[in-house]
Amino acid sequence: xxxxxxxxxxxxxxxxxxxxxxxxxxxxxxxxxxxxxxxxxxxxxxxxxxxxxxxxxxxxxxxxxxxxxxxxxxxxxxxxxxxxxxxxxxxxxxxxxxxxxxxxxxxxx
Amino acid sequence: xxxxxxxxxxxxxxxxxxxxxxxxxxxxxxxxxxxxxxxxxxxxxxxxxxxxxxxxxxxxxxxxxxxxxxxxxxxxxxxxxxxxxxxxxxxxxxxxxxxxxxxxxxxxxxxxxxxxxxxxxxxxxxxxxxxxxxxxxxxxxxxxxxxxxxxxxxxxxxx
Numbered sequence: 001x002x003x004x005x006x007x008x009x010x011x012x013x014x015x016x017x018x019x020x021x022x023x024x025x026x027x028x029x030x031x032x033x034x035x036x037x038x039x040x041x042x043x044x045x046x047x048x049x050x051x052x053x054x055x056x057x058x059x060x061x062x063x064x065x066x067x068x069x070x071x072x073x074x075x076x077x078x079x080x081x082x083x084x085x086x087x088x089x090x091x092x093x094x095x096x097x098x099x100x101x102x103x104x105x106x107x108x109x
Numbered sequence: 110x111x112x113x114x115x116x117x118x119x120x121x122x123x124x125x126x127x128x129x130x131x132x133x134x135x136x137x138x139x140x141x142x143x144x145x146x147x148x149x150x151x152x153x154x155x156x157x158x159x160x161x162x163x164x165x166x167x168x169x170x171x172x173x174x175x176x177x178x179x180x181x182x183x184x185x186x187x188x189x190x191x192x193x194x195x196x197x198x199x200x201x202x203x204x205x206x207x208x209x210x211x212x213x214x215x216x217x218x219x220x221x222x223x224x225x226x227x228x229x230x231x232x233x234x235x236x237x238x239x240x241x242x243x244x245x246x247x248x249x250x251x252x253x254x255x256x257x258x259x260x261x262x263x264x265x266x267x268x
Contacts, residue, residue, distance in 0.1 A: 002171045002172070002173075004260040005174055005233050005235060005259065006162065006232060006233045008162075009171060009172055010162035010165040010262050011167055011168065011172075012171065037182065037252075041185065041188070041251065041252075042128055042184060043136065043184050044132070044136050044137060044182055044183060044184030044187070045181065045184075046179065046180065046182070047180040047181065047182045048180075050241045050254065051178050051180045053241060054178035054254070058176055080174055080258070081258075084237075084239040084256065085240060086240040092239075
């Protein structure tokens with residue numbers, strides 16, 4: 001499955017559009033991470049726990065989106081976008097959406 | 110808010126500000142130096158936020174989506190400066206540099222990923238602020254969180 005956040009795919013031609021596919025996940029961070037974060041807030045620096053949380057959520061959302069695309073018989077998802085929103089204190093949603101399409105390599109010239 | 114601020118000022122503030130001043134400042138400087146070095150080493154790597162593929166060449170491998178997340182915490186000095194700013198208004202410089210660092214780091218990570226996959230260009234770079242629940246939570250943790258996405262592809266080498 002080819003996935004891009006551009007509207008086209010270099011070297012390929014879109015032959016059919018299958019429609020919008022989406023995947024989301026809502027995750028809460030556990031208390032340990034919050035405590036580590038409050039320490040980090042004294043000295044600055046990367047909050048690795050939160051970065052990992054985002055990475056996990058993104059992978060999950062993307063996977064769900066790709067599963068939908070597979071079901072539609074698509075072989076690529078283009079124009080993928082991510083958004084996040086806060087659902088409640090301590091939990092955030094990560095949402096991935098894109099357009100499932102069929103593509104074919106452009107003929108060599 | 111004002112009362113909390115005063116209590117902070119008297120009891121905790123001094124050691125914490127010194128802590129932030131020394132460690133936070135050193136960390137920020139080191140991070141910025143690392144980013145400058147990274148930029149200097151990657152001048153041959155094309156990064157654009159154009160939706161099409163500038164300079165794309167035919168390649169066996171199709172373009173690939175790359176995603177990077179960065180969450181950087183503020184230090185106590187920065188947060189303290191921001192609280193002062195809150196009283197008088199104006200640009201919060203200490204948080205501005207924090208945001209810049211997060212965004213530059215995100216693009217650096219995208220570049221690193223694309224390079225590891227054997228590509229030499231990124232297009233359609235999109236940087237978005239993320240919410241990991243801290244900003245709206247009751248424990249307000251000042252931080253810069255971003256998700257950056259881009260498409261890695263093969264371009265004609267930049268001279």
